[in-house]
Amino acid sequence: MKQIDLEVEDIFGSNQRFTFLIGAGCSVDAPSCQPAGKVMIDAMLDFACVKGEAEKIKSLDNLRFEALVEILRDNLDEDLKIINFYGICESPNIQHFFLADMISRGHFVMTTNFDYLIEHALVQIGIPKEELKIIITKKEFEEYSHPDDLFQRGIKTLYKIHGSKKDIIKNVDTGDTLVATIEAFGSNKEGLNVFQVEPFKKKMFDNITKDRSIVVMGYSGSDDFDVVPTLKALQHVRDIIWINYVSEKDYFAVFEVEEEDVANRDDCGKIDQILVDIKRMGFKEHVYRVDVNTSQLISELMELNPPINNSDFTINPLEWLRENIEPPGKFLEYYIPHKIYLELGMFDDAMRCAEEMLKITDELDDEENKATTLSNIGTIHFNRSNFEQAENYFTRALKIDEELGIAYKNPATYASLGKLKADTGRYKEALDYYEHALKLTENLDADNSRAIYYNQIGNILQNLGKYEEASINYTKALKLNDKTGDLSGKSITLNNIGSLYYDIGDIPNALDNYLKSLDIDTQLGNYVGESSLYNNIGLIYYDQGDISEAMNWFNKALELNEKVGNKSTQSITYGNLGLAYQHLKKFDAAYEYMIQSLEIKEELNLDAEKGIILNNIGNLYFEQENYDEASNWYEKALSLNEELGNLPSMAITLNNIGTVKERNGFYTEAVKYYEQSKSIFQKLGNKLSILTINNNVGNSFKKRGEYDVALEYFNESLKIADELNNRPEKANTYNAIGELYSERGEYENALEIYQKALPIFQEFNNIANEALCRNSIGLLNNALGNPNIAIENWKNALKISEDLENIEWQIILLNSLSQTCEENKDFHKALEYYMKLATIYEENEDFEQLSTHLSNIANMSNKINQVEMAIKYYQKAIKIAEKLDDNVRLVKHAKYSNRIGIIQFKKGIYDEALAMFEASLKNIQKAKLEDSPLAKSIRKNITAVTKKLG
Known part of the structure; x- marks a missing residue:
């Protein structure tokens, strides 16, 4: 980053409009003397964890305060008494008085802090309480989302974006907002911005930052888990000014992020990396880092002579915790660090604690906590892809819960088994577990969990080809998303609905739902979701043969991935670009993109996705008629899938190997591979995939001229389609039978079959297959001496192909x-x-x-x-x-x-x-x-x- 020649007044000029974003560092200086995030975290660890584990966890730099508070709330501190510590001090420091003065002058302040020191400062500089509005609750964020309008009416505002235990101006308990915030920003929310998790705050964020410079104070770069994603997402901000605290009193230096810094991001320090990430989003005119002693800077800027207390706050946080909160027992001293390790993905450490927990539960004959421990060990094995062991531990946990009659408390264990079964392709068993989990939530306040379960059930039913049932479950999820106001969840559900329409070939409705989902993710600044949807929309155009438009969407995804540094979605985009170049017969370029995708998946240990790319590279060589090389890649995929126990992917790969054998003329061997694939799908109860395999085997026999045998397989597919009530697949099978009759010269039979397929394609708005079907009907009518009917069908098919730009x-x-x-x-x-x-x-x-x-x-x-x-x-x-x-x-x-x-x-x-x-x-x-x-x-x-x- 380049140091630039700017003075304090150049940055904080009198004509500037500022919005201040305030973190815990602003409350550290005397007389406030509030413990910094790391100090408070260490105190909480010493209080709640066995000594050896506490010391280990203290050395970590990625444990977030909110995540730790959530774990303690769930096990030790249900009423969040911990946060009461921040309400004890009533002595603002110079930074709080400065912020109060800024608020009085029409600048805006929002804070993630839990203390009341800015409020105290506002009162102590003489602003009447009736002129103050502290924005804390959902209702207040929605009602007071226009701070400019409020200021024009004489109301000064302070926005507490992580909630607060109390509104001390109105003397009202607002503890519910804090509970909601801790739940929202606790576990597994890394990388989400504020309004992804709490969408009702989005309007306020847009209004409070529009055409203003944001001054970030009190953040170290390590305790800003939602601040950085939020700053990235804001699109109408002028500048970002990050105040980087230095202890040296007379030091002042300004650095600006420039375009060349983006390329050298990995060589930067933590804060500079954050600022580079903000800059490369392209929404901010200038991004500055100001190295300065914050309090000294403020003393130079502030005209007010604040009434600063001479007595410092001296209460020790660890001593306060011991005096005010019930200490943990022996089991919890290991369980809390175990949960911390689990949340951080440190599975070896989590397992070490779990082994101690099992010993303790045996000593105390504590079956309930033993079940909890076994379930968590199952989670460790699941995350390591040790599915067999994971299932064993989940099942043991569930058995204890059922024996104790407390299974109703733990729908998550059923859901865990459901996910495991689904991920290993055992869909029927997965459905049973998810439906059981869903039933257990009926009497719980768990609408968000219910929406998730409905979506997962919908995914399974969709994979099984039960599209109508899948649609019913997605609709239920969507209603719950609307009920709870969960926009992130709604986006996921709309994406799933889009995927369902895509599978049945209803492209207009697929595109409509993808675009609705994209609109939400764009509003929320959910860049990972946006990238995923760009890819999905690109695949629609790819399947329609509009490769130029498909690549336009894939490149949008790629540009976004590179901006936000999301390697997982970047690997998916590389894979999709590979498919696009393959379609264009640019095989070298296709191979390069697929290899880039493969390398990222290897780096991130995305083994299941790695199997998909290995198969795609095999398909690439297959299209080039390099069948030996295609077989090599398929064999690599098969070996990986066997190692992972990934039965669905094994079956797909066996099917691909069968196609190679078929293309080489080894029809008997091809059928053997198809039958192996079919056997796996039968074991998994995946009738939709059995239908697909039957059609492949049928086509193999058709190519050998064994039409009667082929017809038997196609007819079996028709029966399955009827069982699944899957009319789109029924139409596809009709097409295959129509081709068979055409090849056999039975034109009237072929025509009859195609005319059965056509209304189904029309019913499901599958215009691409409608066009292909009409072409076949045209050819048959022409052969049968009905040229006028042939021409009419071709004209309709031509109109569709023009609409699709194919x-x-x-x-x-x-x-x-x-x-x-x-x-x-x-x-x-x-x-x-x-x-x-x-x-x-x-x-x-x-x-x-x-x-x-x-x-x-x-x-x-x-x-x-x-x-x-x-x-x-x-x-x-x-x-x-x-x-x-x-x-x-x-x-x-x-x-x-x-x-x-x-x-x-x-x-x-x-x-x-x-x-x-x-x-x-x-x-x-x-x-x-x-x-x-x-x-x-x-x-x-x-x-x-x-x-x-x-």
Whole structure:
């Protein structure tokens, strides 16, 4: 970062509008002398943990105050008496008085602190209580979200964004806000901003920071778990000014983040990394770090002479905790550090404590806590992908809970088993556990958990192909999201609904729900969610064949991933870009992106996702017909999935190996692999995947000409589709059967089957498959002598392909339409379709096809007696042919010159006709095709015109 020549008054000029974001560091100086976050955390650890574990945890730098408070609240301090410590001191320091003065002058202040020292300062500088509004509750954040309007009405505000035990101005208990905040920002909320977790604060944040400079004070860079994501998400801020405390009294230096700092981020210190991350979001004009002694800076800035107390606050936090809170027993002294380690992902340390906890529960014959311990050990094994051991521990825990009659207290254990079963593909068992967990929440205040369970049940049913049941569960989740105001949860549910529509081929509704979800994540500044949705929307366009638009969305995701440094979603985006380049036949680029994705997944130990990429690389080689290399990658995926015990992925990989065997002509071996895959899916109860495998096996037999055997597999798929009430898959299977009858020459049977599929595709708005189905219906009707019906279906399919901007399909359909119209003497329509084809080929610079279709236009023009137009287009075709390789160019030149000569001959312009015939013959001789039928035709024409000329 570059040091810049700015003075205090340059940054804090009198004409500036400031919003101050205040952390715990502002309350450390005398006389307030509040313990800094780290000091208070150490006191809490000494109080609650066995000595050896307390010392180990103190050395960690990633334990957050709110997370620790949540753990203590759940086990020792239900009423959050710990926070009462911060209400004892009533002596503001100079920083509090400065902030009070700023509030009185129309600047805004928001704080994450739990003390009341800014409030005391406001009162002590003489502001009447009736002019003060301390914003704490949800209702207040919604009602008083416009601080400018309030100030114009003479009301000075202070926003306590992490809640408060009390509103000391109104003398009102607001402890519920603190409970909500601790729950919201406690466990597993790292990287979320304030309004992702509490959306009702979003409007206030936008209003309090719009067109202002934010001054960040009292944050060290390590206790700002939600502050940084929030600062990143704010989009209408002028500048960020981060006051970086230094102890040296006379030191003052200003540094600004510049573009080159983004590239060197990893070489920066913690605070500089934070500031670089904020800068690279691109929303702030300037991002400054000001190194200064904060209190000295404020003493220079402040005109007010504050009434500072001469007596310092001296209460020791550890002693206070011991006097005011019931101390933990022997089990809790290990359980609390165990929970801390578990939350931090330190599984070896968590296991060490758990082993001690088991000993203690055995000594005390404490079965309830033993069940808790066993469940947590199961969680450790689950996170290590030791699924068998995880299941063993979860089951043992559940058995004890049931024997004690307290299972109703622990729906989470059922949910844990549900997730384990789902992740290992045992969907039916997973459903049982989730539904049991859901039932246990009926009498609990657990709407958010219920929404999560409904979503997870929906995911399982969707994977099983039970789309209607999945939709019912997603709808229930959505209603709960709306009821609780959980916008983050609502975004997830809408994303799931979008995914459901995507699976059934209803692209408009899929896109609509993805965009609704994206809108919420954009409002909340949920960049991980945004990136995920960019990828999902990109995949829609990818599947529709609109690769340009797909890549546009994938690149949006990539740009966002790089800004926020989210490697997990970055790996997904790399994988999707790989698929896009594969579609474009740019295989080297596709491979590079897939390898980048693979490397990130290896770095992050995302083994399950790694298996997906290994399969995709195999698919890449498969498309290039490098079947040996494809097999190598599939075998790597199979080995990994076997090691992980990931049965669904094993089955998918076995299916892929089967496709290689089939492509190499080893149909018997292919079927063996398909059957192995099918056997796994049968074991998992995944009927939808069995249906897919049946169709693959059916296609394999179809390729061997064993139509009756193939038909047996397809019919079994139809039965499964009926059992699942899965009409989209039924339609897909009808398509496969239609292809079989077509190949066997049973056109009427094929037509009957396709006509069963078509209304289903229309019912589910699957316009892509509707277009393909209509194309097949058109081909069959044409073969059966019904060209008008054929043309009508192709026209409908063409309209869809144009809407989808699928050029490949447009070409196929336009060729069918133009040729059929020509065969049926509708030359005007044929001309129209050839014109469209020529336009497509010109735009895509396919000069050989363009030349051909220009000649087709000329031919149709000639047939409708537009001979001048015919000559014009033959000449265009000749001109375009000049761009082609020698032999192709010469033949096309000869053919089209000959046709112009025939037109001139019929018009009686014999000398021009002869010139064209001779030019044509010269080119055919250069092409060394003197004995070709075209050469013979040209000589015959020369003879005829020569006779006419005498």
